[in-house]
Structure formats: structure tokens, C-alpha cells
Amino acid sequence: MNNANGPTGLERFINGILPENPTYRQVLGMCPTLAVTAGMAPAMTMAGAVMFVLICANIMISIIRPLLKPHLRILVFTLTIAAFVTLADRFLAAYMYEMSKQLGPYVPLIIVNCIIICRCEVCASKQSVRAAAADALGQSFGFALGLASIATVREILGSGCWFGLRVLPDAWPGWVVMILPPGAFLTLGLLMGAVNWIAQARKASPA
């Protein structure tokens, strides 16, 4: 079903995963990408939380989009997102307490995560609920992909584990710098360079 105003739901969904990947193409939501990717487990928990908030916020904003006023719309977006983030945060504290402690202040920081506000602005406030939900799903998968790629590199090189399971032999010294802040920046920078290089190579050669 083609909306007269913008891409269809399916197009939004597919775009979100690779072509408009929030981490590598749009360069949004950097804060959790760097902060929680020291291991796969916290990274995937964060991806799950962002998915929940993004889908709920997109659907809600899409439902109330006829009522939005131009001057105050950002405030309405952040208000909606803040409510859902509180929900996600409380749920984590109640049912996954250890993980909640590990993620720390980064769950509430989802409120100002540029990805969610950007999707609300670009898609949810303008398109139907179906398109908004598909967009949210696609972008969440893209974000999860971004997080997983960085977390894999950092966890394997930093501690020889993946999801807490040992994958490299014990003789691996463990590059502690990967788990510390510099490792986060360097990994993301180099991976971004790699993605750009692949994208350029594909554009150069006629596919």
C-alpha cells in the first residue's frame, strides 16, 4: 500500500536495517553505542530497551499526530519517550536487577537518544501507525546490528569472551584498553571507516 506521503511501511523497515542504519549511516545515538558495548549481554539488553521505547513512542506519536502543534512538538516527543523509558527502566530494575545495575544511567539516557526523537520527527509525526511501527522495527534492528558489531569486537579482543562464554584460548592476554573508553571510540571509528569503505567500493563497481 503506497502512502502518498512518503515510503511505505515495508520500505521503512528495510531501510532501517542497513541503508539508513542509525549507527553507521545516520551517526545517531552514539552515547549508548559507546557506553554499553563492553560486552554482548548489556549491549543486547540496551537494544531490547531501545526497541521497546522506539516502537511504543512511534505508535503513540502516530496516533496523536493530528493534535501536534509545531512549536511544542519536540516537547511532546520527549515527554512520551520519557514515560516509556521510565517504564522500561522500572521493568529492568524489577526483573533484571543485575543488568539494570550494569547499564546504570544509560537507560534513562535513552530519553535523549537522537535516534528516537529523529524517527518521531521524520516518520511517526507524519505517517500512519503501520508505517511508523515498521519504521521503528527496522531502525531497532539496525541499531541492534550496530551495537552487536561493536560489542563483539570489544568483548572478544578485550576479554576473550562472547556473551560471557570463552571463545579465545586462555593464552590470550586480553586487551584491557578495549573495555575502557578509548577502546570504544577507536572501535567505532575504525568500524565506521570500514563500512564507508565498503559502501564506496560497492558504489564504484556497477553492482
Place this chain on the structure above:
Amino acid sequence: MRLQYIKEAWLVLVLGVFFGGALAGVHYQLGDRISRNKLADTLSQVPMLVSGSADSEPAQVGGMLVYRAMDEAGQTLGWVLPAGGPGFADRLELLIGLDARAEKITGLYVLDQKETPGLGNRIVEQIWRGQFKGTQTDRAIKLVKTAPGENQVQAITGATISSQSVTDIVNRSVRDFRAAMDEANK
């Protein structure tokens, strides 16, 4: 023009009230569970810190919040002190187990730390923490770099400051607790 903003703000206010109510409902449902999680963190360690204890309860001793470890009959077997202080990278939170008269340390547990992985964060290892068990509280514990003697603890190689921070926190808290107990018993 400002009046127009205020008129447009009705949606924000309605949403605010709606979400406020929803969140209050969430708090009502999950609040208990969350506070129990927080308490369980501390209480679950008591049997390990004061061996043989069957139950524990919070207590106020001279203004300090501590936990009293009891056996089945309700007799005081020992005390568990929450303690904290600056570590190498960030704040350290510890639990110190003491015997009933606060004369010996019966155990040490690290609740929260953000030390360097692989170096400073080895303070959580049982082998290192176990050194504090059995130390006397009437004098300060000393940190040494070689084989430890009486009332001494060996530092982790390459993590002297983290080890020293833990030792300092333990010495300070135990000293404060002993003073508080003497005050309360007077």
C-alpha cells in the same frame, strides 16, 4: 504570541497528567519488587560473611546503619557493615562481616566497584578478599607487597591503589563502628 503558546500547551499538560498517572500505576505494581531486589543484594551476603547466621535485620548503632546477623534463637552472631569510599577509578561499596563483639573480621564482600578490569577489579576475587578474614580489629590492617604477616594483607600486583583503597575503607569503617558500639554500650 506568548498567549498562543500557552493555548497550544494543553496537549502537553494532558499528556503530562496521563503519563503521570500511568507511571504512578507502574510504581504501585513494581515498587515493592524493586526495593526487595535492592535489599536482597545486601542480605543475601550475610550468611557468607557471618558463618552460621540464619537471619539478619537492619539496626542502628550509634547513628550507623548496620545489619545484625542472628542465629535461629535470635542471638547476635555478628554484624555486617556497609562501607564505602573512593577507589582508584570510582567509588567502592563494600560489606564487612564482624563477629558479635566486633573484635575480628569474619568476611569481606565487594558490592560495587568500577576498577580497571583485569587489574583493580581483582579485588572481587575470593582469594584476595579472604585475606581479611580473621584479622583483628583493635589495630589497623596494613597493606604489604610481600608475603603478609599478622594483620597484614598482600596487595594485588599492579593494583596497589585499589588494594590500598579497600584496606583504608575497612580500617576506617571498623574503627567508626567500634567507637559507635562503645558509645552505645556506655
Place this chain on the structure above:
Amino acid sequence: MDYVTSLILIAVSTALINNVVLHYFVGICPFIGVSREVGMAVGMGAAVTFVTVVAAALSWVLTYYIMAPGAPLTSWVWTLIHPGSQAVVDLSVLSYVVYIFVIAASVQLVEMYVRKFFPALYKAFGVFLPLITTNCVILFVCLEIMKHVSGATGPAFWTLDKALVYAFFAGVGFAVAILIMAGLREELDHCDVPAPLKGPGITLIIAGILALAFLGFTGVDKSLADLLR
């Protein structure tokens, strides 16, 4: 001396040792986006510092008097409705929603104030102010204040002055990081950066090396504390 010592330690620790950008990863989006020229970086840093201090003051007051468990104002209202009740009123579940309002209000306040009284300053950094509503640094500062006010006792509890010092130096830390990055990127314009790394890629790699450098500050606050004791 003890009081001044604790303030100095908060200041040094926040601005340098646990730098909000290079250690806690907040404010990365403007850090990458606005660090191309030193002039813009100065403007952004100043704007963030101003708004953070205002937002921190408002958050502290609201958290301490209304939202913390057992807060004075809410307890008083509760005893008016249910006289003699011993229940501890805890409104902290509304914290995030309230902080968002506080930040939006602070941005508006700072913008109105600066536009009216310092028009030259407004021309310098006024354009950044609407962008700051979604800046992680300010929300992070509010969350830290909540952590040290809601349910904290003894030395972990922050009075209003400590919270303001923390907020100011968090802004300063952000400004220092973004200024260094802007200076470096201005130099980079004369260098031959490989095409895939142009833009965010090289900025992140430089940020990584900067973070490595700032790692050298770890432990300074503990030594300072021992020195000043």
C-alpha cells in the same frame, strides 16, 4: 577546609578525571557535530554550561523538596490529606518526566535571558540553544544529582552548592573536550585523511586517543584527597 576540599575534589574529578564526554560518553552527538571550528566549539561549550547550571539548580530543588522519598513538601501535603499517616511518600518514578520539563524550561529561560540582556552573546551562541534540549550532558547531570539526593545520606548527599559546582564543572569538562577536538580538527583540514574515515570516523579515532590521554588522570582525585586531608 574540609568543605572547600570536597568542592575542589568534585570540580577536578568532574572536569578532568571523569570527563563527561571522554569517560562517561555523554554529549557525543554535539561533540562530533559541532567540533569543526574553535569558534563554534566555544559557543556550544558556553551554552551547555549555562543551561546545565540552571537545569541543575531547578532539578535539585524539585528533587529535594518534592520527588525524593520522604520529601518535605509532598509529605506535608500527604499529611493534610491523610492526617497521622506514617507512609513514606515516594514520587521518584516521575523523575525522568520532570527532568525533561526542567531541561526544556531551562533552555527557554536561558534563551530569553541572554537574548534580552546580552544580545552580542546571543549572536555568538544563541543558535545552539534549541539543539541542547536533546543534549545528553544535561540529563546526565540531572540524573547524577538525583542519585546523590534521593535516598542518599552522609557524605554521599549533595547539598545545593555541591550540585551546582558539579553541574558547572561538568559543563566545563564538556567545553574542554570539545575545544581540544575543535583545535585538532582545524589542523586536520590541512592533512590527508583517507576518504572512508573523513568526518565522524577520524573524529572518533582522535577522541579515542584523547580518551587514552585523559585516562592518565585516573587516581588523581584520590591522591588529591589524601594530600588535602
